[in-house]
Amino acid sequence: MSTTSDVAAVRPGPPPGEPPAAADPDLARHLTRLGDDALVLGQRLCQWITRAPTIDEDLALSNIALDLIGHARTLLSRAGRLDGSGRSEDDLAYTRSEREFANALLTELPNGDFAVTMARQLAYTHYAVLHYEALAHGADPELAAFGVRAAKEVAFHRLHADRWTVTLGRGTPESTRRMRRALERVWPYTGELFEEDDVARRLAASGTVPSPAALRDTWLDRVTEVVTEAGLAVPAPTWSATGGRSGLHTEEFGPLIAELQSVRRQFPGGTW
Amino acid sequence: MSGPAPVTARLCAEEVRERVAALPDPELPVIGLGDLGVVHSVAPGADGVLEVELMPTYLGCPALPEITAAVREVLIACGHPDGRVRHVLTPAWTTDRITPEGRRALAAHGIAPPVSPAPGGPVPVALGAVPCPHCGSTAARPHSAFGPSRCQSVLWCTVCREPFPHLTAL
Numbered sequence: 001m002s003t004t005s006d007v008a009a010v011r012p013g014p015p016p017g018e019p020p021a022a023a024d025p026d027l028a029r030h031l032t033r034l035g036d037d038a039l040v041l042g043q044r045l046c047q048w049i050t051r052a053p054t055i056d057e058d059l060a061l062s063n064i065a066l067d068l069i070g071h072a073r074t075l076l077s078r079a080g081r082l083d084g085s086g087r088s089e090d091d092l093a094y095t096r097s098e099r100e101f102a103n104a105l106l107t108e109l110p111n112g113d114f115a116v117t118m119a120r121q122l123a124y125t126h127y128a129v130l131h132y133e134a135l136a137h138g139a140d141p142e143l144a145a146f147g148v149r150a151a152k153e154v155a156f157h158r159l160h161a162d163r164w165t166v167t168l169g170r171g172t173p174e175s176t177r178r179m180r181r182a183l184e185r186v187w188p189y190t191g192e193l194f195e196e197d198d199v200a201r202r203l204a205a206s207g208t209v210p211s212p213a214a215l216r217d218t219w220l221d222r223v224t225e226v227v228t229e230a231g232l233a234v235p236a237p238t239w240s241a242t243g244g245r246s247g248l249h250t251e252e253f254g255p256l257i258a259e260l261q262s263v264r265r266q267f268p269g270g271t272w
Numbered sequence: 273m274s275g276p277a278p279v280t281a282r283l284c285a286e287e288v289r290e291r292v293a294a295l296p297d298p299e300l301p302v303i304g305l306g307d308l309g310v311v312h313s314v315a316p317g318a319d320g321v322l323e324v325e326l327m328p329t330y331l332g333c334p335a336l337p338e339i340t341a342a343v344r345e346v347l348i349a350c351g352h353p354d355g356r357v358r359h360v361l362t363p364a365w366t367t368d369r370i371t372p373e374g375r376r377a378l379a380a381h382g383i384a385p386p387v388s389p390a391p392g393g394p395v396p397v398a399l400g401a402v403p404c405p406h407c408g409s410t411a412a413r414p415h416s417a418f419g420p421s422r423c424q425s426v427l428w429c430t431v432c433r434e435p436f437p438h439l440t441a442l
Contacts, residue, residue: 070332
């Protein structure tokens with residue numbers, strides 16, 4: 001991730017010379033969840049590079065991935081300062097084991113065909129914009145500054161996902177069939193985005209971060225609008241996947257993380 | 273890197289700022305960091321050490337480490353080897369911070385400068401109002417919302433039939 005270690009204070013942190021921020025395990029946990037969502041989805045999207053349907057989509061998906069990894073850097077570096085471990089963003093990305101990642105399972109789903117990737121983007125971007133907009137109005141000034149920027153960037157990704165959902169949904173019989181199937185594939189994994197545990201409830205009560213459950217109705221309204229415009233229906237799955245937030249991942253997650261961490265594990269501390 | 277010649281005396285903040293502002297952006301070398309509007313401040317910190325505050329364009333901008341390293345070189349060359357480079361997110365950088373001179377430089381090199389969005393409006397994908405840097409026509413169609421770097425999209429001029437990059441308004 002970062003290639004400069006000599007930057008005095010990357011991101012708006014405590015001024016040099018001041019003691020590090022007091023440990024805040026709840027906020028660290030929450031930022032790890034958000035940061036892992038962005039990191040893992042960014043890594044998944046990178047698997048499209050050289051394989052996207054057109055060169056423009058290659059650029060689009062890789063640029064989206066770049067933004068997501070930028071978000072992960074900000075979120076994970078703050079998490080490392082708050083969890084008391086002093087780990088850097090790179091330590092967190094490259095040295096944690098599978099069970100220590102807290103991303104929602106949605107973000108690690110294999111890319112599938114292009115429609116599956118767009119269905120996953122649709123669900124994630126609508127959720128992330130709502131979450132980041134709420135952070136922008138939250139009590140933590142550093143997170144609020146991040147929320148303003150990240151919400152704008154993900155709104156651009158959302159536009160991309162909205163357009164493709166409608167284009168595929170209203171395209172040929174084959175593209176319609178694939179988009180419908182993609183939504184059905186992805187939808188059981190959307191519920192986890194809005195799950196609440198004690199960490200989320202305590203943070204929401206303090207006004208620092210939004211209550212995930214409170215975002216669900218707005219999210220559903222917005223994605224329903226897009227899916228309806230695409231001539232399709234929002235699926236109503238009879239089951240819901242869960243576990244990612246507590247480190248229980250899908251079978252496909254291990255290889256993804258192995259790939260992400262392979263260079264760092266072969267050449268610990270290597271620079272170029 | 274061939275930066276300015278080292279000096280023994282410590283240059284004042286204003287002189288350091290001029291040198292930092294003159295550094296080219298690694299992804300858009302036709303424009304300097306000053307004209308791009310990413311230099312927030314150059315001033316001594318609470319402990320008297322000179323600090324350069326930069327405003328990242330995009331959070332994941334891959335040029336940021338390179339820019340940071342170049343600014344550090346300037347600090348060393350200006351007699352501030354202990355100087356610091358900080359990245360600030362507030363106030364947020366927007367394309368409105370690009371100076372008129374910067375906009376002219378972009379246009380002269382075939383990159384259509386950003387057209388400011390309505391305040392509070394949605395993030396626009398440029399439509400219509402962006403003049404083609406080749407023929408000046410405003411009859412351009414969006415070609416791809418994402419372009420050769422994160423901050424650019426690609427439009428297609430319906431008059432001269434050339435595609436051209438456009439610095440997306442943010």
